[in-house]
Amino acid sequence: MGDLREWIETMDTQGELRTVCGVDWDVELGVIVDQYQRRMNLPALLFDEIKGHQKGFRVLANTLTSNKRIALTLGLPPEASQMELVHAWRQYAKGYPTLPPRMVQDGPVNENIQTGNDVDLLAFPAPKWHQHDGNRYIGTGCLVIQKDPDTDWVNIGVYRVAVHDKKTAGLYISPGKHGRLIMEKYWARGEGCPIAVSSGHDPSLFFVAGLEIPHGVSEFEVAGGLKGEPIEVIESQITGLPIPATAEIVIEGKVPPGELRDEGPFGEWLGYYAGGMRPAPIIKIEAIRHRNDPIILGNLPSLPPNDDTYYRGILRSATIWEQLKQAGIPGIKGVWAHEAGGSRMLLILSIQQLYGGHSKQVGLAACQCHAGAYANRMTIVVDDDIDPTDTNRVLWAMCSRMDPAVDLEVLKRCWSTALDPMSYPREKPVFNNRVVIDACRPWERIDDFPEVVEASPDVKRAVIERWKDALPEITD
Numbered sequence: 001m002g003d004l005r006e007w008i009e010t011m012d013t014q015g016e017l018r019t020v021c022g023v024d025w026d027v028e029l030g031v032i033v034d035q036y037q038r039r040m041n042l043p044a045l046l047f048d049e050i051k052g053h054q055k056g057f058r059v060l061a062n063t064l065t066s067n068k069r070i071a072l073t074l075g076l077p078p079e080a081s082q083m084e085l086v087h088a089w090r091q092y093a094k095g096y097p098t099l100p101p102r103m104v105q106d107g108p109v110n111e112n113i114q115t116g117n118d119v120d121l122l123a124f125p126a127p128k129w130h131q132h133d134g135n136r137y138i139g140t141g142c143l144v145i146q147k148d149p150d151t152d153w154v155n156i157g158v159y160r161v162a163v164h165d166k167k168t169a170g171l172y173i174s175p176g177k178h179g180r181l182i183m184e185k186y187w188a189r190g191e192g193c194p195i196a197v198s199s200g201h202d203p204s205l206f207f208v209a210g211l212e213i214p215h216g217v218s219e220f221e222v223a224g225g226l227k228g229e230p231i232e233v234i235e236s237q238i239t240g241l242p243i244p245a246t247a248e249i250v251i252e253g254k255v256p257p258g259e260l261r262d263e264g265p266f267g268e269w270l271g272y273y274a275g276g277m278r279p280a281p282i283i284k285i286e287a288i289r290h291r292n293d294p295i296i297l298g299n300l301p302s303l304p305p306n307d308d309t310y311y312r313g314i315l316r317s318a319t320i321w322e323q324l325k326q327a328g329i330p331g332i333k334g335v336w337a338h339e340a341g342g343s344r345m346l347l348i349l350s351i352q353q354l355y356g357g358h359s360k361q362v363g364l365a366a367c368q369c370h371a372g373a374y375a376n377r378m379t380i381v382v383d384d385d386i387d388p389t390d391t392n393r394v395l396w397a398m399c400s401r402m403d404p405a406v407d408l409e410v411l412k413r414c415w416s417t418a419l420d421p422m423s424y425p426r427e428k429p430v431f432n433n434r435v436v437i438d439a440c441r442p443w444e445r446i447d448d449f450p451e452v453v454e455a456s457p458d459v460k461r462a463v464i465e466r467w468k469d470a471l472p473e474i475t476d
């Protein structure tokens with residue numbers, strides 16, 4: 001898939017897309033998406049004829065909330081299960097193969113170019129996603145593109161972009177993120193930071209831009225490696241930045257030093273308006289390019305599960321698995337960063353217990369390895385007869401194999417974020433407390449623990465085979 005339009009076409013052919021006409025960008029669109037994203041495997045939503053906006057100026061949302069769409073975006077078989085997707089990403093993340101972008105002279109993004117007095121950010125149907133948001137957002141599933149002034153390294157991050165007025169956007173980048181570090185370098189020289197924001201593009205670019213790719217490595221190259229073909233980019237004469245040639249909308253300008261404007265509150269991925277409203281940098285827009293009938297790629301953070309947590313659960317599970325393996329821990333059979341915890345707060349690992357203390361080691365390591373440590377609250381370790389993606393089975397293991405007197409470990413003052421409503425100290429929240437739950441059969445009873453009431457796989461398979469025509473619902 002080369003661009004967002006091909007992605008949409010593929011999903012439509014696969015029965016994975018629904019078009020909706022006539023909604024209001026002011027909360028209504030967001031409420032619809034929110035209702036859809038609470039359940040896995042509902043269609044992606046393409047909104048057209050949005051109230052007060054030109055027909056054809058569209059918003060695509062609820063994109064990565066089906067296994068099939070995630071698999072197709074990653075170029076994997078559409079029927080892949082969650083755990084198969086975790087395995088596939090583990091293989092890929094071992095090396096993150098890269099392929100440099102290909103520079104081209106022109107592309108569909110140049111079909112319309114607004115400059116000077118023609119610049120009008122309000123022409124696009126940016127949603128006000130949640131009822132109590134302080135702004136409309138043109139950038140949620142966006143790419144924020146910047147260049148390091150010392151090395152020319154091009155970084156892309158997904159950082160939210162608010163609409164302030166026709167020529168001004170707001171930008172929220174957390175401290176320490178690469179985009180912030182680059183911006184601060186320009187500011188230290190008293191210069192504005194050149195910036196380009198793509199608001200619609202091939203979802204595999206979005207996939208990679210939201211990942212913590214190492215400092216100095218360009219997400220354009222990683223996305224090329226993921227797709228197996230270079231991303232085509234145009235060098236902008238306005239900012240000198242490379243922009244995707246097939247992007248839907250690209251905003252370009254500078255982020256001046258010392259000029260802030262109130263931004264937020266914004267409903268966040270842990271399900272709270274935890275960040276509040278605060279002064280944030282602005283983008284002074286010099287140009288907007290867009291394709292005919294452009295499409296905003298939206299990604300609605302909200303009470304989990306949401307669009308952000310399904311696919312990230314797969315990526316995070318794979319990364320944690322790899323990091324535990326690299327730490328020399330054996331016997332891991334499955335990892336699931338559960339969507340209900342925003343793919344961070346709730347980790348579940350299944351293991352083949354190999355020695356006394358093994359299960360506790362896995363839990364403690366998982367909640368402290370780099371991929372698992374940030375904003376975790378609960379890590380559960382189960383035996384390998386439990387599928388970690390099967391929530392009922394996990395809860396059953398906790399109910400039936402866990403002894404609260406010895407199987408809970410509380411860790412204090414761990415790495416968290418202000419977006420975690422239980423983080424502290426309240427005036428500058430950075431820590432949280434968390435628990436590791438060992439829900440495996442006790443090691444000393446592993447040989448004589450009561451047998452599980454379930455037919456053996458052979459018996460089950462034979463019965464299903466014999467009855468599957470008369471009883472089509474009977475599945476394993």
Ligand SMILES: Cc1cc2nc3c(=O)[nH]c(=O)nc-3n(C[C@H](O)[C@H](O)[C@H](O)COP(=O)(O)O)c2cc1C
Binds near residue numbers: 155157209299
């Ligand atoms: C949908 C989505 C929205 C995000 N919004 C923000 C944001 O507003 N600000 C921010 O600092 N990080 C945000 N992130 C996280 C960053 O994109 C992520 O940490 C990424 O690795 C940043 O790129 P960097 O590593 O090059 O800094 C978001 C991620 C996703 C997937």
